[in-house]
Amino acid sequence: MTDTAFPGTIDAPVGTEQESARLKADRRQERRAKRASASKQRRISRFALTIFLIVVSVVMAMPFVWMFLTSVRSSPEIYSADMPLWPTEWHWENFTVALERAPFGIYARNSFIIAAVHTISNLVLGSMAGYALAKIRFRGASVLFGFILASMMIPFYAIVIPEFLMIRFVPFAGGNDLFGQGGTGWYDTWWALLIPALVSPFNIFLFRQFFISTPTELMEAARIDGASEARTFVQIMAPLIRPGMLTVALLAFEAGWNNFLWPLLVTSSTNLRTIQLGLSVFRQEAGTEFNLLMAGTTMAAVPMIVMFFFFQKQFVNGFVGSGIK
Amino acid sequence: MTLRRRDFLAASGVSLSALALAACSGSGSGGGGGNGGGGGEISLLTPEFAGTTGKAALETGILDGFFEGTDYSYKVDYTDWTKLNEKLSTSVAGGLVADVIMPGAGWVEPFAHKGVLTELPESLLDGLPVNENLLAQCRYEGKLHALPYFVDGRICIYNRALFDAAGIAEVPTNLDDLREALKEVTPDGGVGIDLFSSNIRQTWSHLLGCYGGRLFNDDGTAVAFDDGSGLAALQYMLDLVADGTANFDVKGAEGQPRPWQQGQAAVDLLNSSLWPSFTEQSPELVTEDAMGMFLLPSAEAGGDPVMWTGGTLLTMSSRTQHADKVQELLSYMLEAEPLLTAVTESGKVPARTDIEDPVVTDNLMAQYTIDNFGYATAFEGGSPAWMEIRGLVAPELEAAVTGQKTAQQAIDALTAAAQDALSRV
Numbered sequence: 001m002t003d004t005a006f007p008g009t010i011d012a013p014v015g016t017e018q019e020s021a022r023l024k025a026d027r028r029q030e031r032r033a034k035r036a037s038a039s040k041q042r043r044i045s046r047f048a049l050t051i052f053l054i055v056v057s058v059v060m061a062m063p064f065v066w067m068f069l070t071s072v073r074s075s076p077e078i079y080s081a082d083m084p085l086w087p088t089e090w091h092w093e094n095f096t097v098a099l100e101r102a103p104f105g106i107y108a109r110n111s112f113i114i115a116a117v118h119t120i121s122n123l124v125l126g127s128m129a130g131y132a133l134a135k136i137r138f139r140g141a142s143v144l145f146g147f148i149l150a151s152m153m154i155p156f157y158a159i160v161i162p163e164f165l166m167i168r169f170v171p172f173a174g175g176n177d178l179f180g181q182g183g184t185g186w187y188d189t190w191w192a193l194l195i196p197a198l199v200s201p202f203n204i205f206l207f208r209q210f211f212i213s214t215p216t217e218l219m220e221a222a223r224i225d226g227a228s229e230a231r232t233f234v235q236i237m238a239p240l241i242r243p244g245m246l247t248v249a250l251l252a253f254e255a256g257w258n259n260f261l262w263p264l265l266v267t268s269s270t271n272l273r274t275i276q277l278g279l280s281v282f283r284q285e286a287g288t289e290f291n292l293l294m295a296g297t298t299m300a301a302v303p304m305i306v307m308f309f310f311f312q313k314q315f316v317n318g319f320v321g322s323g324i325k
Numbered sequence: 326m327t328l329r330r331r332d333f334l335a336a337s338g339v340s341l342s343a344l345a346l347a348a349c350s351g352s353g354s355g356g357g358g359g360n361g362g363g364g365g366e367i368s369l370l371t372p373e374f375a376g377t378t379g380k381a382a383l384e385t386g387i388l389d390g391f392f393e394g395t396d397y398s399y400k401v402d403y404t405d406w407t408k409l410n411e412k413l414s415t416s417v418a419g420g421l422v423a424d425v426i427m428p429g430a431g432w433v434e435p436f437a438h439k440g441v442l443t444e445l446p447e448s449l450l451d452g453l454p455v456n457e458n459l460l461a462q463c464r465y466e467g468k469l470h471a472l473p474y475f476v477d478g479r480i481c482i483y484n485r486a487l488f489d490a491a492g493i494a495e496v497p498t499n500l501d502d503l504r505e506a507l508k509e510v511t512p513d514g515g516v517g518i519d520l521f522s523s524n525i526r527q528t529w530s531h532l533l534g535c536y537g538g539r540l541f542n543d544d545g546t547a548v549a550f551d552d553g554s555g556l557a558a559l560q561y562m563l564d565l566v567a568d569g570t571a572n573f574d575v576k577g578a579e580g581q582p583r584p585w586q587q588g589q590a591a592v593d594l595l596n597s598s599l600w601p602s603f604t605e606q607s608p609e610l611v612t613e614d615a616m617g618m619f620l621l622p623s624a625e626a627g628g629d630p631v632m633w634t635g636g637t638l639l640t641m642s643s644r645t646q647h648a649d650k651v652q653e654l655l656s657y658m659l660e661a662e663p664l665l666t667a668v669t670e671s672g673k674v675p676a677r678t679d680i681e682d683p684v685v686t687d688n689l690m691a692q693y694t695i696d697n698f699g700y701a702t703a704f705e706g707g708s709p710a711w712m713e714i715r716g717l718v719a720p721e722l723e724a725a726v727t728g729q730k731t732a733q734q735a736i737d738a739l740t741a742a743a744q745d746a747l748s749r750v
Contacts, residue, residue: 075605076606076607076608078606079606080607081582081586081587081588101378102376103377160415161415161418164418165419168420169419261411264404264408264412265411265412268400268401268402270403282376284405
């Protein structure tokens, strides 16, 4: 057998083959080491991220934990110089005492009615307004949208008296005549609590942002198929912004549930007062009964916490989707 | 499901019609007014008597006793002190002012000036054992517009153990002595006096009184604290801070015990209304053995001590249609028994000096306040412009105390703000 070297072939003596194999093995080992190193780095970064998220979670949850722990402490313990982190005695009776200090049943019912009505009204009216501003071309749309944006920038304290006067001088209500004189209008009625916040400019803005991101082609297709504007809105477009609906629902419910100043100003009857007004019972000029206040606050916060617990994913998605984060 | 335009419009129309009909049928309630003559509804607006027990004390314990057997009924609108101004302002704007309003010190002049409160006959004071010093905050242009109901005095409580350890047996009788005494009694890591847990505006106006000053002149038409007394009062606070006997950072935040309760302050300048809270939170500290009391002394040696007073007043709306009945009610509320019911609920100091019930006599701070009514002065108010500047005072004082402004700059800014407010009255 002759040792013939064919053109195009590599002359590979045995020593070179071994070296090549070793080089390959080295490269494999290097790749393995790199993979192991990358994996280790990933594990470390994941661990660090987990630790970071745990710390952030603890920081975020701490006010609620503190609220609960305060709600079961005794008053002397809260005001002692060396208050322990963990209550020495658990005073569960603070919850019953708090409930006895104000008619919280009535207050909770009222807050729930207000929150529920405002949730529904904001969903219905706000989504229609947002849809119109985002998808329907009409003269003055941009001016109207600018007006809505501008109204968001006016602080509530600046409009509280004009708004109060509007509910006070409603014609033919509460003994008023055509010119709003002679009676009390909607003062101290459910109307004063419900009507002014039926739809909020912020929620209209949110809905507009959601509708802008929906494909206009679907709307046009529906129109070509003969769907009316209302049907296009209800059956085609509105289902596309479910996360937005949920976001607005939560915001509207939260705003209705936590409303304090407006119910205080427009009501005088106990049976129209809300839960936030009830909580102010524990904050008096001479001092605050923090254990009872926190017991009441814990109970008042439960509906919001439960709602957020169940809908947190949609809530976060809604905000991310609207571009507001 | 399909929704036709016609259906949609019809549904909207029905909803709006229902809304309009319901609005038209809504019955009015609350607010002032009512029929004149032989009966009607008397409305009250109060920042006191909160909660179930407060409501029971006011309505069952006090008002029922007055209204039973009459043609009149009552309606009470409860608010809290922090929102009383908003409540009152909106009700004034809407013409729904309650017949009886319970404002605080400094509120009479602005609301009487606006015509919200009306003059009361001096005869309401006949036979009423109320110290004349408490009536200054009830008058506007020399005429009675309010009756004192509860009083709260600013008094100094001190830790006897710290004073005994420093060998101080006598309480200071002038501000210089107080300054020196505080250096002796300041505990390690704490302060000699807690000036800042209480409202800094009230503390300053209290010290203003110690220097013989006032916010406004007699008829409330000119600034009076720019005569040097306002500057001296603020400078005294700054001097204590410089001495290390007062510290803006050592104060009781909301929900925390006050430094005095924690042993971090030897003296606490506080509101006498805190007695119920202190007896519940730190009962061992508020016994006669553990706690002593004194009033802020005068700046001048030999001068009278000074007790800043605030409180809750009884006033009558100028729009009431039942003036005679309201005046009867105010007199009734100041009778010993109804007042005792009110004091039992609130823990505050009654304006009457003849209530000998343990609710008052066992309340050491209340009793001390009553014993010192002779030194009581309401330093806040004095001009219709007061409500406009009261919110500006604390930020200016805090700017000086924290070194962002000099005392002179802060007082100059306050003077300018007050003059500006006065020019609009």
